[in-house]
Amino acid sequence: MPDPTNAQIAAALDELGDLYELDGAIVHRVVAYREGARAVRDASVSVAGLAREGRAIELPGIGKTLQEKIVTLIDTGAIPSAQRLREKFPAGLVDIVHAVPGMGPKRVRALYDGLGIDSIEALEAATAAHEVRKLRGFGAKAEETIAAALAAAAERGPEGQRRTILSRALAIGEPIAAALRDHPAADRVELAGSARRLADSVKDLDLIATANDPLALARALHEIPAVQSVGTVSEAGARGVTHTGLKIDLKIVAPDQFGNLLQHFTGSKAHNMQLREAAVRRGLHVSEYGVLDDETGETLRCPTEEAVYERLGYAWIPPELREGRGELEASARGALPPLIDTADIRGDLHSHTTASDGKATLEEMARAALVRGYEYLAVTDHSATHGFGNEVSPGDLRRHMERVRALDARLDGIRLLAGSEVNVLPDGSLDYDDDLLAQLDWVVASVHTSFRIGEAAMTERMVRATEHPLVDAIGHPTGRKIERRDSYPVDIGAVIEAAARTGTMLEINAAPDRRDLDDVQARAAAQAGVRILVNSDAHSTGNFELMRWGVATARRAWLTAGDVANTRPWAAFDALRKRKPAPA
């Protein structure tokens, strides 16, 4: 049996936290399980491997007990205390806590003990029969609130729980922020929250503003075409919903507290908790309203974020790093990495043309890359069996290579690589012969089919492709689609190890619904010594702009320009390649 992945271990610890919470454990114990789960999820190496060596306790938030429970999970496939609690509490109780807003573990437990409510369906029946209001601690109002929450959850369905991917959220949120900024009543307007941290997806948009006429600015939200409706409006701000269903929360604050509010609402929750815990140890209390000093009893209000961090002994931290993954310690030490920027990118090693499923011709793509200032572009149309039509037969590929090289010869200022995005077959072999692959300048190997072959087989498949001497890089290594599809089961740690060992590059695919590798995986790969690529996977000339989302993930992975291979000038990039440079 393969080791559980970090995600699986984290899920087990989260479940244990949920169960202990239902069991009435003190909140700090529950929080400890959640923190442990987060530490495992964010770990850059296999936690199963660490635990086996007794080293999981090196992760912040993992102590002796959790270390032992993880080992038991690895050895037996289960944690005994979880099994015992599962027998005590039906799974429906956890379902209610997760699915019904306002229903936490305490109230769910009360309904279970008092009325035997053990599922969402049973809760619906009990509210309809007005049984809930009879229970001590609940009233008519509570029953109505629960019924409304249940109806809303049913209305939304599982789809409604989805978060909005970052590119869509910013396409809506950035123009809204700009429109508010242009309003005569506005002074400052900034997007906060996970949108500002450039997370994979966002739940809602938080806007923090200062204004010379707060009420006028709050009213202005309603005038923006993207905004469908606005609720209560006051000098403190307004709440609204866009036509796409994205919630907007505009908060208008005094200029001398703008820094406190922006810092607070940028988050993340984990970052803010760590920030405050560290502050408490030094007699300071941080909230969205200021920094309270125990000694003087005075609250420092900060007009800028820089002032907040400075008061607490930190250099300003880029929002992309504020995930509680060591950024506070690094900031205090003056050791924050100089993060990569989109302007650092000098070439794109994954693009498509009309030869396969791209929308633009070879020449259009090459000229667009040149205009963008790139020094090199790999043209990597799909191979024979990628599964979506437009396949390039071996004969087609030979002719395509000739066209790429002919264009390269007559186009100054950019080097074109005749490449291919070669499909990795289920057994790990590639769907062109080695003879043909050897004639190419660049090969990206990607999995596009047969996702459900199981973790062991998928890992073997990808490691084999990674070890192939003619594979320069692995494309979108996990196959995830943000908010739509999980990664196929694969031991990405084994792929990272193989890539580091063989000098194969791993891609951060910049397509906004992919961003694959993700931030945690890319950080782990870079730490393991893997050369990272950030590639647009452009299928049109406009798609080169997608590089932005890949760079966002690279920044969230703590990557510098030096960690990313395609920030190099051509000669330096060429020297990093696994395959011998093509003859000139």
Place this chain on the structure above:
DNA sequence: GCCGTTTTCGGCCCGACTGTTTTCAGTCG
């Protein structure tokens, strides 16, 4: 359950909102 410039016990981030048990617990972000 974790953790230590309060080191092996006794704490553990902060504030808003809601409704009910009427003085505060539960939930959320």
